[in-house]
Amino acid sequence: MNIMELRKYDQIDEIVYYEKLDNGLKVYLIPKKTYNKTYALFATKYGSIDNRFVPYGKEEYEIMPLGIAHFLEHKLFETKEGIDAANILTNLGAQANAYTNYTTTAYLFSTTDKVFEALNVLLDFVQEPYFTDENVAREQGIIEQELKMYLDIPSEQLRLGLLKNMFKEHYINQDIGGTVESIKEITKEKLYTVYETFYHPSNMVLVVVGNFDVNECIKTIRNNQQNKQFHPITNIKREYLCEDNQVVNSYGEVKMDILMPKVAVGLKLPYEGLSGEELLKQELLLKILLEDVFGTTSNNYQEMLDKELITRSFSTNIFVEQTAGFLMISTDTLKDDEFANYVKEKLLSLNSIKMSKNNFNRYKKVILGNFIKSLNYLEYIANSFIYYHFKEVDIFKVLDIIEKLTYNDLKLLEKYFVKKAISIFKVLPKNIVKQ
Secondary structure, rough: OOEEEEEEEEEHHHHEEEEEEOOOOEEEEEEOOOOOOOEEEEEEEEOOOOEEEEEOOOOOOOOOOOOHHHHHHOOOOOOOOOOOOOHHHHOOOOOOEEEEEEOOOEEEEEEOHHHHHHHHHHHHHHOOOOOHHHHHHHEEEEEHHHHHHHHHHHHHHHHHHHHHHHOOOHHHHOOOOOHHHHHHOHHHHHHHHHHHHHHHHEEEEEEEOOOHHHHHHHHHHHHHHOOOOOOOOOOOOOOOOOOOOOOOOOOOEEEEEEOEEEEEEEEEOOOOOOOHHHHHHHHHHHHEEEEHHOOOOOHHHHHHOOOOOOOOOOOEEEEEEEOEEEEEEEEOOOOEEEEEEEEHHHHHHHHOOOOHHHHHHHHHHHHHHHHHOOOOOOOHHHHHHHHOOOOOOOOOHHHHHHHOOOOHHHOOOOOOOOOOOHEEEEEEEOOOOOO
C-alpha cells in the first residue's frame, strides 16, 4: 500500500501531502483548514502545441489537426448517458470549469460541500471518454461558431497576428482552438488516439487545496483509481519545431471595424533548451527587466503618457516555455507608429542593460511580495502548482529561486535584444489610409 509523503515548507508555513499512485498519477493534497472552500484541479501535460507525437501503441510520428486538444477538452464533459458532467457537479453544489493552453489541459471544480462526491465525478468524467461520430460532428459546429467569434475580437487578432509574424513553424503561431478548416479534420478515432496517448494517469497531476480531510481525500482517490484499468506506462515522444530568434516578418497589419488602432511590439526568444529552474530564472529576470523599462513607475511609462503614445490598455506580457518564448508590449493608440518606434528603440537599448542595483532589488521585492500574497488564494495555488510542476519546478520553492536572483544575472538577457528578433503588428481601423 502506498504511503503519503509529507513535505513541509517552514518559510511560508505550507504543508503538502504527496503520493504517486501505482498507475503513475501524481496526487498533491494541500490542506487549508481556515478556508471554507476546496479547489480541485486535474490536469494533463498536453496542450495545443503538442500536435506532433508518436501515438500510444505505434512507432511513427503523426500530426494531429490544429485545435484537437481544445476540442477534446470540450468533449470529455459529455458522458455516455448524454449528461453534461458540469451539470452533475453543479447539482452537487460545485462550480466546474476547464481550460486548454499551449502546454496544459485542466479540469477543475470549487465547492464548499460534498468535496469527495465532486472529486469522484471529476475523476470519472475525465477518465471515461465517450466519442461518437454524431457528438463529434455536433461539437464541430459549436467550436466553428466559437472560432468565428474569436476572429471578430481585435485583441485576439493582434496577438495571433504578432505570433504569426514571429514564428514560422512552431505551433505557438496558431490559435489554441485551431482553425475552421482544421476542426473539420477531427474524428472520434483521432480523439481516442490523442486521449490514449496523453490522458494516461502517468502524464497527469491531481491537486486538491482547501478545507478537507486529508486521509478521507486520499482514500477517495485511491478507491476511484483502483477500480479502473489503464494501459501500461510508456514514455510519450513529442516533437516540436523549435526556432531561433529570427522573426518571419518584421511588420504586419490587418484592418477591422474599430475606432482606435491597436499595436503590439514583440520580441522573439530563441530556443535554448532551458528547463526547470533555469527556465523560471529567465522568466523572472525578464519580468524584473520589463518592470524597470515599461512598468507604471518607470520614467519611460510616464514619458509615453506625456506624449500620448499609450492608453489604459497598455500591457506587457511574457511567455516562456521550454520550446518557445516571446515578449509582447501592446496598447490602443492614435500614435501607432510613434509607439512602435519608441518601444522598439527601448528594447534594442537593452543589449546593454543599465538598470540600477536599487531598482533591481526593489522590483525583486515586488515580485516576492506579490508571490507571497498570491498564496492566499486557493485558485492561484492550484493553477500555479500545475504551471510550475509541468515546468519541473516546485511552486513552494519559487520563493528561494526569486531570492537567489542577482543583479549580475541580468547580463544573461542582453543577447536577446537584437533587431532580427523584433516584430510589429497592428490592427487598424478600416477607414485609415497609411501614406
